[in-house]
Amino acid sequence: MEEEQEKDAARRHREKMEKRKAVQDAEVAGKTIAQKGLLMVHTGSGKGKSTAAFGLALRALGHGWKVGVVQFGKGGWRSGEREMLEKLGEVSWHTLGEGFTWETQDRARDEAAARRAWETACALMDDPEIRLLVLDELNISLRYDHLPLGEVVERLAARREGLHIVVTGRNAKPEMIAAADLVTEMTLVKHHFAAGVKAQEGIEF
Amino acid sequence: MEEEQEKDAARRHREKMEKRKAVQDAEVAGKTIAQKGLLMVHTGSGKGKSTAAFGLALRALGHGWKVGVVQFGKGGWRSGEREMLEKLGEVSWHTLGEGFTWETQDRARDEAAARRAWETACALMDDPEIRLLVLDELNISLRYDHLPLGEVVERLAARREGLHIVVTGRNAKPEMIAAADLVTEMTLVKHHFAAGVKAQEGIEF
Known part of the structure; x- marks a missing residue:
C-alpha cells in the first residue's frame, strides 16, 4: 500500500x-x-511621411501580417495605395476624416470626425490580429486640439506588446515624440512646385 | 500637260x-x-528613404505604370517588398550591389559592381515602358567614388520626358541635389536602437 x-x-x-x-x-x-511593438512617428514638412508609412504596410503584408489603417484626414487621394495593399493581404482600412477646419470651418464637425477616427483606432489596437497600425495624419488632429493629447498619448503608450504603430503628420507634439520609439523628420530641401511644376498623377496622388 | x-x-x-x-x-x-518626369532624392541619416521609394513604387503600380528598381547596395533584406510589388504589376528588379568597401575590402570589385548596376539603370532609363525608376542607394556608390559623379548626374538630368526617378541613400552629393526637382532629407530624431531594442522582422527587414 x-x-x-x-x-x-x-x-x-x-x-x-x-x-x-x-x-x-x-x-x-x-x-x-513577441517583440517590442514600436511607436513610430513620421513628421516634418517634407514629403514621404505617409508614403513611407504605406511602404511599411507593404513590408508588413509581405510578412503575412494583418494591417490596420485609420486616416484622420480626408485621404481620398490615397485610394490607389489602398487598392494595391488590399490586393496583398488583410487590410482594415478606415478613412474617417472629413477635411480639417481650414476647409470645413466647422469645429464641432471636425472634433466629431476625429473622435470617430480615434475610436476606430482604439478598436484596431484591441484587435489581436493587427500587427501594424497606421494612424495617418493623427498629428494634425492633435495639433488643432480635435482630440485630447493626454488621452491619445497614454493609450498609444499602453498598446499591447507586439503591436507596431506609425503616426504621421507634420508638427508632432513633444509629448508624442517623447512617447515614441522612433521619430523621423522629413525635411523639405527642394521642391519642384517652387519651380512651377504642377501636382502629378502617380507621384502626388 | x-x-x-x-x-x-x-x-x-x-x-x-x-x-x-x-x-x-x-x-x-x-x-x-507627357508630364515632367521628376528627379527625386531621399537622403539624410534617418529611416524611410528606401521605404518611401517603395511606397512610391506601390502608388505607381496602382496607376498601372511599369516600375524599374536597381539596388546599388546588397539589398537582400528588401526581398519581401520585391515579392509584394511583383504581385501587383510589372516590376523590373535588379539587385546588383555586392556590399560596399567596408564589407568587401575590395575596391575594384565595388567599382565593377557599381558599374554593372549603373549600366542596368541606363538600360532602364532607355526603356520607354518604365515610368518610375528607383535607384536605391546610388548616393552611397557616388559618395565612395565608385562611379563618376559627373557622368551619372548628367545622364539623370538628360532622362527622357515623363520618366520619374527616385535616388536614395544618405550623403547625397551637392551636384545630385542641384540636379533634383525634389529633395527630402530624412532626419533621425529618436531611435529605438539607442534604447536597446534589436532590429525586428517586419519593421527593419
Whole structure:
C-alpha cells in the first residue's frame, strides 16, 4: 500500500512538473515571438511621411501580417495605395476624416470626425490580429486640439506588446515624440512646385 | 500637260502637308500625355528613404505604370517588398550591389559592381515602358567614388520626358541635389536602437 502511495505521489509530481514545464515553454515561446511593438512617428514638412508609412504596410503584408489603417484626414487621394495593399493581404482600412477646419470651418464637425477616427483606432489596437497600425495624419488632429493629447498619448503608450504603430503628420507634439520609439523628420530641401511644376498623377496622388 | 503637272504638284504639296500635320499632331498628343518626369532624392541619416521609394513604387503600380528598381547596395533584406510589388504589376528588379568597401575590402570589385548596376539603370532609363525608376542607394556608390559623379548626374538630368526617378541613400552629393526637382532629407530624431531594442522582422527587414 505504501508502494502504491509512493507511486501515486510520484505520478502527481511528474504531472505537476510537466504542467509547469508546459507553462514555461509557452512563456519562452511567447518571448521568442513577441517583440517590442514600436511607436513610430513620421513628421516634418517634407514629403514621404505617409508614403513611407504605406511602404511599411507593404513590408508588413509581405510578412503575412494583418494591417490596420485609420486616416484622420480626408485621404481620398490615397485610394490607389489602398487598392494595391488590399490586393496583398488583410487590410482594415478606415478613412474617417472629413477635411480639417481650414476647409470645413466647422469645429464641432471636425472634433466629431476625429473622435470617430480615434475610436476606430482604439478598436484596431484591441484587435489581436493587427500587427501594424497606421494612424495617418493623427498629428494634425492633435495639433488643432480635435482630440485630447493626454488621452491619445497614454493609450498609444499602453498598446499591447507586439503591436507596431506609425503616426504621421507634420508638427508632432513633444509629448508624442517623447512617447515614441522612433521619430523621423522629413525635411523639405527642394521642391519642384517652387519651380512651377504642377501636382502629378502617380507621384502626388 | 501643264494641267497634269499642276495636279501632281498639288498632290505632292497635300502629301507633304499631311505628313507635317501628322508630326505636329503626334507632338501635341505627346505633350498632353507627357508630364515632367521628376528627379527625386531621399537622403539624410534617418529611416524611410528606401521605404518611401517603395511606397512610391506601390502608388505607381496602382496607376498601372511599369516600375524599374536597381539596388546599388546588397539589398537582400528588401526581398519581401520585391515579392509584394511583383504581385501587383510589372516590376523590373535588379539587385546588383555586392556590399560596399567596408564589407568587401575590395575596391575594384565595388567599382565593377557599381558599374554593372549603373549600366542596368541606363538600360532602364532607355526603356520607354518604365515610368518610375528607383535607384536605391546610388548616393552611397557616388559618395565612395565608385562611379563618376559627373557622368551619372548628367545622364539623370538628360532622362527622357515623363520618366520619374527616385535616388536614395544618405550623403547625397551637392551636384545630385542641384540636379533634383525634389529633395527630402530624412532626419533621425529618436531611435529605438539607442534604447536597446534589436532590429525586428517586419519593421527593419
